[in-house]
Amino acid sequence: MIEARGLSKRYGDKLAVDDVTFTVQPGLVTGFLGPNGAGKSTTMRLIMGLDGPTAGTVTVNGRPYAQHRTPLAEVGALLEAKSAHPGRTARQHLQVLAATHGIADSRVDEVIELTGLTAVARKRVGGFSLGMGQRLGIAVALLGDPRTLILDEPVNGLDPEGVLWVRNLTRYLAEQGRTVFLSSHLMSEVALTADHVIVIGKGRILADTSVRDLLDGASRRHVRVRTPQGDELSEGLRREGADVTVFDDGRLDVAGLDAPRIGEVAARSAVVLHELTPVSSTLEDAYMALTADAVEFHAEDITAVPATAPTTVAASSPEGAER
């Protein structure tokens, strides 16, 4: 359980975290979502006591992190992948940290095996790929068998198999009753892994809700229809209870009826259809809408994709998320 109350952190002129209050519950995977520079990493550093808050408090399992007698058994953290001396081997790095808590070498070897690092355990960390560094960071997080896990962008740099492994691992840890708090800037990733999501933008909490609620909110669908007989069709559709928006270029956006029903209505009134496309607003769209004003670094929109593009990426569709 992580509890932040009125937590703020200022670096010079910049308010990185602005009066945030949230609770991360045990037994759930809680996603911490926000664009780059939104304050995710800073919040996690505050939880770990690496940075001191400008205002407010944050506790882990009931106490400020630094007051725990066995910190590694309370919280396992993956903060940045490269938090190790490149001159030590993976095993030596783990032994260094294990020694502070009197953790045996057998446990070190256990987490090495668990994270798939056995083959490189005796290689120096300096030569590790981003993905291997990430696995080592996760091994460190698991070392003390902690009740709470804090993972900052855990899937960064992992191959697809590694991503799947992290997903399963975090789910498994939460099922054991542990608190799992993982950050990501990818909505789709959080939707696949988390039960609950806290969205942060420009240092403020924008949403604190279950993933299901967020999905429901995001899955407002409509069907895009093109027809030379727009007035006729929209009249017919409205009689069926649909909500029709007519655009200047003759396009209709129809909500409340699915594509087959629209086709039937069109056929009945002998209307010619040029296009009939189901469109669902994706999770990414919901996320983008939520954080649109809170993005730190805006890129030029070179593709000019309309805000509600057809769902082509299965992983980011609501159906994908339920799996």
Next chain:
Amino acid sequence: MTAATSVTGAPTSGTGVRRVSFWRVLHSEWIKFRTLRSTLWTVVITAVVMVGFALMMAAIMRSAVDNPEMQREMAQDPGMQAMGGLAGTTAITLGYSFGQLAVAVLAALVVTSEYSTGMIRSTFAAVPHRLPVLWAKLVVIVATTVVVISLALGVAYLVTMPLLDAAGLSIDLSDPDQVRPLAGCVLYLATVAAFALAVGALMRHTAGAIFTLVALFFVLPIIFSIIVAASDAAWTDWVNKLLPSVAGERIISGGPTPDTLLEPWVGYGVLAGYTLVLLVAAAVTLRRRDA
């Protein structure tokens, strides 16, 4: 990978995890110290170089026996005089000035390398109290310095014995005036290690810390030795004699104390005082600053 099949037992079990104690942190810091190749090499090379300098100096002293002019020149050299003149202990401890560079860089790196590599985050996550980390690093670097320098001096004593005996400069370990420079060499370098560790902890950047240490221990003494020779102003004498290395080195030198320098134990006390202040400052900032 078939994922988390064998993860970690019940969430609250905490199998095999014991509370953080100073001894455990010390053990951790010792593993850190001995698992870096660069550290080991620095330590070995320092010891070898110190023994080498001792041998070289003893050989020169040996050959000076048959060359009265050479002997006279050595006796009049200001550097030799500051070291305690033509004495066996001067030969054995000659390498300290190289040793202090190695020890200072090593001690500073013990802290700054953690910041430059990001290791400090892992360290402070495991020991969020932070202070035990500083004290454990202090114990490791000081103890290592004491052991390595004592060993180097011991070996130097043994290998130079025939040469020094032949030169009539045998070291008498029952004479307190000869033991003090030897023990003082160990004490001085151990204190330099603590000083450098504190500077590293305060500055946190490798380049900045090493620049500061080299400036304090090597560059300023040279500049001030010139200024003192050229100037009559009393303050230059005082600045010079209060420089950390100029003051601290007094403990290594034998022979009478020149007017321009402090008494051996007073000089050492000045260096120890600086070191204590820096360590306290390092401890305070370590607790307060963001990692």
